[in-house]
Amino acid sequence: MTLTSPLTDLKGVGEAVAKKFAVLGITSVGQLIDYFPRRYEDYSRLLTTAQVEPGPVTVQATITSVTGRYVRRGMHITEAVATDASGSIRLLWFNQPYRATALKSNQAYYISGNYELSHQRFAIQNPSLELVSDFTVNTARIIPVYKETKGLTSRQIRAAVAQTLPVLQKLPETLPLWLVAEQQVVSYAQAVAAIHFPESSAQLEQAQRRLGFEEVFQLTLAALLNKQANDHEVSVAVPFVADLAKQFVSHLPFTLTDAQRQVIWQIYQDMQRTEPMNRLVEGDVGSGKTVVAAMAALMALAEDWQVALMAPTELLARQHADTLHKLLQPLGYADRVSLLVGSMTTKQKVAARAAIAAGAAQFLIGTQALIQDSVDVHRLALVVIDEQHRFGVDQRKALQAKAGHMPHVLSLTATPIPRSLALTLYGELDVSILGVKPAGRKPIITKIVSPNSRADLYQTIDQELASGRQLFVVCPLITDSETLNLNSAEKVYQQMSHTDFKHRRVGLLHGKMKPADKTAVMAQFVAHELDILVATTVIEVGVDVPNASIMLIEGAERFGLAQAHQLRGRVGRGQDQGYCYLMLSDSKPPGRRLRALESSNDGFRLAELDLELRGPGAIYGRAQHGQLDLRIAKLTDVKLIASARQAAQKFIDNGEDLLHYKQLAHTVHKLRAVTNLN
Ligand code: ADP
Ligand code: MG
Numbered sequence: 232m233t234l235t236s237p238l239t240d241l242k243g244v245g246e247a248v249a250k251k252f253a254v255l256g257i258t259s260v261g262q263l264i265d266y267f268p269r270r271y272e273d274y275s276r277l278l279t280t281a282q283v284e285p286g287p288v289t290v291q292a293t294i295t296s297v298t299g300r301y302v303r304r305g306m307h308i309t310e311a312v313a314t315d316a317s318g319s320i321r322l323l324w325f326n327q328p329y330r331a332t333a334l335k336s337n338q339a340y341y342i343s344g345n346y347e348l349s350h351q352r353f354a355i356q357n358p359s360l361e362l363v364s365d366f367t368v369n370t371a372r373i374i375p376v377y378k379e380t381k382g383l384t385s386r387q388i389r390a391a392v393a394q395t396l397p398v399l400q401k402l403p404e405t406l407p408l409w410l411v412a413e414q415q416v417v418s419y420a421q422a423v424a425a426i427h428f429p430e431s432s433a434q435l436e437q438a439q440r441r442l443g444f445e446e447v448f449q450l451t452l453a454a455l456l457n458k459q460a461n462d463h464e465v466s467v468a469v470p471f472v473a474d475l476a477k478q479f480v481s482h483l484p485f486t487l488t489d490a491q492r493q494v495i496w497q498i499y500q501d502m503q504r505t506e507p508m509n510r511l512v513e514g515d516v517g518s519g520k521t522v523v524a525a526m527a528a529l530m531a532l533a534e535d536w537q538v539a540l541m542a543p544t545e546l547l548a549r550q551h552a553d554t555l556h557k558l559l560q561p562l563g564y565a566d567r568v569s570l571l572v573g574s575m576t577t578k579q580k581v582a583a584r585a586a587i588a589a590g591a592a593q594f595l596i597g598t599q600a601l602i603q604d605s606v607d608v609h610r611l612a613l614v615v616i617d618e619q620h621r622f623g624v625d626q627r628k629a630l631q632a633k634a635g636h637m638p639h640v641l642s643l644t645a646t647p648i649p650r651s652l653a654l655t656l657y658g659e660l661d662v663s664i665l666g667v668k669p670a671g672r673k674p675i676i677t678k679i680v681s682p683n684s685r686a687d688l689y690q691t692i693d694q695e696l697a698s699g700r701q702l703f704v705v706c707p708l709i710t711d712s713e714t715l716n717l718n719s720a721e722k723v724y725q726q727m728s729h730t731d732f733k734h735r736r737v738g739l740l741h742g743k744m745k746p747a748d749k750t751a752v753m754a755q756f757v758a759h760e761l762d763i764l765v766a767t768t769v770i771e772v773g774v775d776v777p778n779a780s781i782m783l784i785e786g787a788e789r790f791g792l793a794q795a796h797q798l799r800g801r802v803g804r805g806q807d808q809g810y811c812y813l814m815l816s817d818s819k820p821p822g823r824r825l826r827a828l829e830s831s832n833d834g835f836r837l838a839e840l841d842l843e844l845r846g847p848g849a850i851y852g853r854a855q856h857g858q859l860d861l862r863i864a865k866l867t868d869v870k871l872i873a874s875a876r877q878a879a880q881k882f883i884d885n886g887e888d889l890l891h892y893k894q895l896a897h898t899v900h901k902l903r904a905v906t907n908l909n
Contacts, residue, residue: 240260264423268426288344292342366428412880461509467536469531495523498526522642538595546774567591569593614630700779705721710722717786780812788816796837
């Protein structure tokens with residue numbers, strides 16, 4: 232057996248079971264080994280039957296009697312008695328009639344399970360049994376619990392993983408040996424074996440420390456190498472013209488916040504250099520990032536350079552084009568703005584490209600693919616990435632190849648990444664934080680609402696609508712689902728437009744609509760030709776309709792903390808008090824996430840809390856960053872992160888050659904493509 236052996240080489244894994252594993256992305260022994268448990272259950276402490284107390288327990292005993300019977304409504308119960316020197320204990324299985332015949336009497340078993348009350352008597356329910364031996368898989372140890380899939384249980388996964396132990400124990404070391412020694416961590420082979428089948432909790436901790444360290448080490452090494460590479464590239468110097476900046480600011484309908492001023496200044500410093508800028512501006516929703524981008528663009532446009540602004544959705548691209556058109560109008564640069572999105576007609580696209588080629592349109596605003604694939608960008612000096620998460624090294628290189636130089640890159644994000652994390656993961660980026668929102672913003676009032684208060688809530692909302700405000704309704708699904716009892720956008724739209732709010736103008740917006748229809752509905756809402764917009768999360772980022780002061784989130788418990796906070800940022804952007812109602816799907820009490828949302832408007836605080844609640848795992852507010860998720864390392868483990876970071880720096884300073892470490896090189900190569908996440 233080797234890492235590349237197919238899973239079907241394992242006992243108990245036939246074609247059918249292999250298909251189930253494939254659902255989890257596992258087709259080879261190597262992938263199985265790499266499938267780490269998500270949690271553990273500790274059944275390691277052996278008790279006598281007399282010592283057993285309610286809760287998870289393990290005993291060593293023999294089966295002295297087994298009976299099976301059908302009880303009411305066809306339910307089958309198998310009842311067994313397990314006996315040791317101290318006494319005996321009852322075991323119960325439900326609907327597993329085969330149990331009775333599978334149990335051997337007069338054999339010593341390890342028996343693990345939850346000892347609890349059932350029909351007025353205590354018993355271990357649905358216990359696991361294994362004949363007593365040196366190496367057990369399901370009992371008498373710390374048991375790994377894996378993420379399961381339909382028809383594939385942790386028990387089956389355990390049985391498969393257990394067979395890989397001979398391979399596991401021979402896995403070659405993946406870290407430089409000097410680092411293993413210096414960090415006093417266990418070997419890769421030991422760590423991986425122990426992450427699946429730890430002999431003790433101390434051994435499990437050592438394994439987690441080793442593998443967590445390695446994860447962060449790889450990630451920071453990738454980021455540092457990216458930075459090094461970027462620093463060697465050459466960009467164009469864009470001079471700073473103070474008068475132009477002053478003029479721009481004098482036409483704004485507001486004064487810049489100190490935070491905006493400071494960040495713009497940092498950007499201008501960067502752009503004057505020939506080293507390419509690679510700066511991330513983090514600012515909570517509504518902190519005013521667009522105007523910062525506009526000012527950066529202005530300097531480049533003034534020198535006849537091109538600027539590209541890439542937005543994650545067409546909706547947002549269109550809105551940005553409008554906003555930037557308005558912002559640049561007083562300076563005479565409005566005509567240079569050119570929108571480039573998929574839903575434009577072929578004729579419009581041809582015209583836009585011609586204008587770009589002729590140099591008339593220099594500020595390209597669109598979705599990434601369009602700008603990247605199809606436009607002449609040889610005068611490109613600055614790329615602004617708004618709320619986009621996949622603009623990595625490869626994308627930058629592609630633009631560089633076209634332009635003949637590396638453009639400056641400015642990334643804007645409202646995904647509030649805790650500072651500690653930003654420093655670690657974004658080692659290659661300079662980070663600016665827009666920490667203060669424009670003055671006069673009232674904090675959004677957020678309330679958790681249970682479905683039986685819906686009628687009252689609608690009354691409250693209707694009063695706001697009567698006074699001229701608008702409402703966003705966000706639903707977790709487009710259409711009703713058979714399996715999930717959630718209000719879909721279509722259903723809520725029907726109910727609101729025909730019943731509850733039939734006297735109001737209601738619109739529907741979701742991702743499956745034609746782009747032209749989406750644009751039309753959005754335009755109607757912006758123009759206040761609609762009072763209510765029922766939508767899915769398509770409105771999550773960037774949408775700016777200051778008159779919309781109320782948001783109702785349906786099935787609120789379905790949304791992640793960061794996402795709900797993003798959504799909420801769509802309201803409270805104007806003069807009026809903003810409201811966000813978190814409607815629960817049922818009358819179960821709300822969880823910690825929603826309560827946190829109710830009590831705080833601070834994206835950074837919420838992000839840190841989110842991190843705590845999730846533990847290791849998804850790093851960012853959004854799920855789509857699969858490749859970067861840490862499986863083991865806790866991002867709140869400051870010490871681990873600091874030492875991994877130091878080690879990565881030392882690796883570079885020592886002039887180590889990555890190619891000497893096959894596995895490390897492979898992982899770092901993959902990570903380098905995605906670490907520049909922005
Ligand atoms: P985000 O950071 O979420 O992208 P926007 O750039 O869309 O925020 O700005 C949100 C709103 O705040 C916009 O309507 C914008 O015009 C306004 N705004 C930006 N800066 C200021 C400021 N300094 N004072 C008042 N309003 C501002
Ligand atoms: Mg924005």
